[in-house]
Amino acid sequence: xxxxxxxxxxxxxxxxxxxxxxxxxxxxxxxxxxxxxxxxxxxxxxxxxxxxxxxxxxxxxxxxxxxxxxxxxxxxxxxxxxxxxxxxxxxxxxxxxxxxxxxxxxxxxxxxxxxxxxxxxxxxxxxxxxxxxxxxxxxxxxxxxxxxxxxxxxxxxxxxxxxxxxxxxxxxxxxxxxxxxxxxxxxxxxxxxxxxxxxxxxxxxxxxxxxxxxxxxxxxxxxxxxxxxxxxxxxxxxxxxxxxxxxxxxxxxxxxxxxxxxxxxxxxxxxxxxxxxxxxxxxxxxxxxxxxxxxxx
Amino acid sequence: xxxxxxxxxxxxxxxxxxxxxxxxxxxxxxxxxxxxxxxxxxxxxxxxxxxxxxxxxxxxxxxxxxxxxxxxxxxxxxxxxxxxxxxxxxxxxxxxxxxxxxxxxxxxxxxxxxxxxxxxxxxxxxxxxxxxxxxxxxxxxxxxxxxxxxxxxxxxxxxxxxxxxxxxxxxxxxxxxxxxxxxxxxxxxxxxxxxxxxxxxxxxxxxxxxxxxxxxxxxxxxxxxxxxxxxxxxxxxxxxxxxxxxxxxxxxxxxxxxxxxxxxxxxxxxxxxxxxxxxxxxxxxxxxxxxxxxxxxxxxxxxxxxxxxxxxxxxxxxxxxxxxxxxxxxxxxxxxxxxxxxxxxxxxxxxxxxxxxxxxxxxxxxxxxxxxxxxxxxxxxxxxxxxxxxxxxxxxxxxxxxxxxxxxxxxxxxxxxxxxxxxxxxxxxxxxxxxxxxxxxxxxxxxxxxxxxxxxxxxxxxxxxxxxxxxxxxxxxxxxxxxxxxxxxxxxxxxxxxxxxxxxxxxxxxxxxx
Numbered sequence: 001x002x003x004x005x006x007x008x009x010x011x012x013x014x015x016x017x018x019x020x021x022x023x024x025x026x027x028x029x030x031x032x033x034x035x036x037x038x039x040x041x042x043x044x045x046x047x048x049x050x051x052x053x054x055x056x057x058x059x060x061x062x063x064x065x066x067x068x069x070x071x072x073x074x075x076x077x078x079x080x081x082x083x084x085x086x087x088x089x090x091x092x093x094x095x096x097x098x099x100x101x102x103x104x105x106x107x108x109x110x111x112x113x114x115x116x117x118x119x120x121x122x123x124x125x126x127x128x129x130x131x132x133x134x135x136x137x138x139x140x141x142x143x144x145x146x147x148x149x150x151x152x153x154x155x156x157x158x159x160x161x162x163x164x165x166x167x168x169x170x171x172x173x174x175x176x177x178x179x180x181x182x183x184x185x186x187x188x189x190x191x192x193x194x195x196x197x198x199x200x201x202x203x204x205x206x207x208x209x210x211x212x213x214x215x216x217x218x219x220x221x222x223x224x225x226x227x228x229x230x231x232x233x234x235x236x237x238x239x240x241x242x243x244x245x246x247x248x249x250x251x252x253x254x255x256x257x258x259x260x261x262x263x264x265x266x267x268x269x270x271x272x273x274x275x276x277x278x279x280x281x282x283x284x285x286x287x288x289x290x291x292x293x294x295x296x297x
Numbered sequence: 298x299x300x301x302x303x304x305x306x307x308x309x310x311x312x313x314x315x316x317x318x319x320x321x322x323x324x325x326x327x328x329x330x331x332x333x334x335x336x337x338x339x340x341x342x343x344x345x346x347x348x349x350x351x352x353x354x355x356x357x358x359x360x361x362x363x364x365x366x367x368x369x370x371x372x373x374x375x376x377x378x379x380x381x382x383x384x385x386x387x388x389x390x391x392x393x394x395x396x397x398x399x400x401x402x403x404x405x406x407x408x409x410x411x412x413x414x415x416x417x418x419x420x421x422x423x424x425x426x427x428x429x430x431x432x433x434x435x436x437x438x439x440x441x442x443x444x445x446x447x448x449x450x451x452x453x454x455x456x457x458x459x460x461x462x463x464x465x466x467x468x469x470x471x472x473x474x475x476x477x478x479x480x481x482x483x484x485x486x487x488x489x490x491x492x493x494x495x496x497x498x499x500x501x502x503x504x505x506x507x508x509x510x511x512x513x514x515x516x517x518x519x520x521x522x523x524x525x526x527x528x529x530x531x532x533x534x535x536x537x538x539x540x541x542x543x544x545x546x547x548x549x550x551x552x553x554x555x556x557x558x559x560x561x562x563x564x565x566x567x568x569x570x571x572x573x574x575x576x577x578x579x580x581x582x583x584x585x586x587x588x589x590x591x592x593x594x595x596x597x598x599x600x601x602x603x604x605x606x607x608x609x610x611x612x613x614x615x616x617x618x619x620x621x622x623x624x625x626x627x628x629x630x631x632x633x634x635x636x637x638x639x640x641x642x643x644x645x646x647x648x649x650x651x652x653x654x655x656x657x658x659x660x661x662x663x664x665x666x667x668x669x670x671x672x673x674x675x676x677x678x679x680x681x682x683x684x685x686x687x688x689x690x691x692x693x694x695x696x697x698x699x700x701x702x703x704x705x706x707x708x709x710x711x712x713x714x715x716x717x718x719x720x721x722x723x724x725x726x727x728x729x730x731x732x733x734x735x736x737x738x739x740x741x742x743x744x745x746x747x748x749x750x751x752x753x754x755x756x757x758x759x760x761x762x763x764x765x766x767x768x769x770x771x772x773x774x775x776x777x778x779x780x781x782x783x784x785x786x787x788x789x790x791x792x793x794x795x796x797x798x799x800x801x802x803x804x805x806x807x808x809x810x811x
Binding site for chain 2: 012013109112117120121123124133134135137140209210213214215219222251252255259261263264
């Protein structure tokens, strides 16, 4: 029974670590992969998602509805930001970097001014169950399942829909896609909006496990960037998934056996080694392999 | 007319400095001269005066600004990871300054010595339980019928009395405050600005120990009178610094003793990975064998960590009798709801959590259930003087949710400074420092505090706060006064032997005794 408990606990830790990294990174990697824009306001978009969800939840809405609201609201915010600011910086990566950083400062300080330093947190939905001496939170199990569903949904969106096809075409060669009648402007706006919405939703999903305050986004930025850099931007879905799984595979055993601090050290070392060996990220060889498959046919 | 006044301001220092130069102030170095010329040049616009300003700057400053306000420099984190504490402390400073300017002061005098006023106590079978809702300090459970053989708790009068003047020495007190943004580099810039540009008469600043250590060299460079109001790991022996918060020996030992007696010997420590967490954990490790306990696991967590599933699994694996949580900042506070969601039910102890970041009000129950903390203050302290203090605070800041341990320290510290300056008849920093070194007994909302002259630390009343399943708070045990004895044990006496360092446990055989 106790062996079963240990195995379940390690799997659970592996799943929660991977889910946490994936949720942090998803919105960021969509924007980076499709638009080559490093969005430094990512953490603040997650913060807005958490605030939206908390406000909606406190008005009496069920938790799932507040998560959807966060997705929609932050998605709209993303679309507005893209129209007003970000679109002026396409092709100027450093300019985009600085302008999104500026946006992040405005969003965080603006929230502090408007809504004050704190908000009462959402209680974590669901209870817990035990196997042996280990107990597990229902909510995190739900998050692991939800992350899997999210990946499937994204894959479907990119590979099985018209808009996904246009998005991939724009990503590969924007000029050619325009020549073939794809409205790349609209694709960019939708992509940025989707990335922002995903960030908002992730923020909402992580909101019950954290304290709701204007600078909360910062805690997600480092894990998000590490995951994205390790995953690379050649293939958004494969990159995010493989990177979060691999990093969790390194972090979980070290963190469990030695401690949280060295777990984080191991994660950073792994990221360092991977970036040294595969500078374009794990998704680059995956994409090459996929392409070879296509050419052979 | 204002020109005339300026003239006098400029002339007076010159005369004054000539005096001090003939009496032979020899500590002046060439570098200091240049530096002071640089600083003062703008303000005075007169070469001679600024050259001479290197002498006895404090006294000159006091004379030159006799008509201006008394400036209390104040730095805390109003934004960033530590804002949860900084905003409380800012409001505390604003309240204290307002009261001083309205002619109020706290009871207390120089030279009284450690001790409490005679206890005006009520007794009951159990201590009263204070509701977690709102700030009215409603009593949920009064502890049963009162009985002469049971627990004593205070219900005394308010401690705020008339000071006899508005402000200090007839001058208005002005709070010069700035936001440290939870960033050590910003702290250093602000400390320099306050000391050199704003020329504050006293500096009250510092949350994290890293922040204090970042600005302390600057404080010492300019011999700035400095108050550090935080609860911290202890050991700062600095002639320019007064530490008014409680330290490890006042909190760790009562907490550990209570936990081992009531829940068992095996303790698992999780602590923030910087000097505060490391050193407080070292205290726990050193003391626990003396009461028959032992540490079965210890883990230090970087301040950036906010996801705790692995830490929780490791605690479950270790199966301790109780968990010592020394977690700092908003990222770390996420441990409590996450541990509760994962079904972790071990009794918890702390010297920081609940009393400072009011996690029991910010997180839904039962995240903080079964938390124990030997505090010197938290908002629920069940005394009449504290109720009056909380009421005054909430009248000024009706939107505030909590008054934490260090907010109260900031409040009484600024009152203490005003009393000392009043007795010294000057805001000259050297004189006020000497006046503080008379030793001060002060009636603070927490109870009677004694500023011990030799170590510049305070003796505090300590209470064991307990958070129940509903997050209501009661106080299970009461130590009327605990000395900050560790620096005394090391032989620190800042009055006779000024030092400017922080002692660490490695320097004391106490920590390798067992």
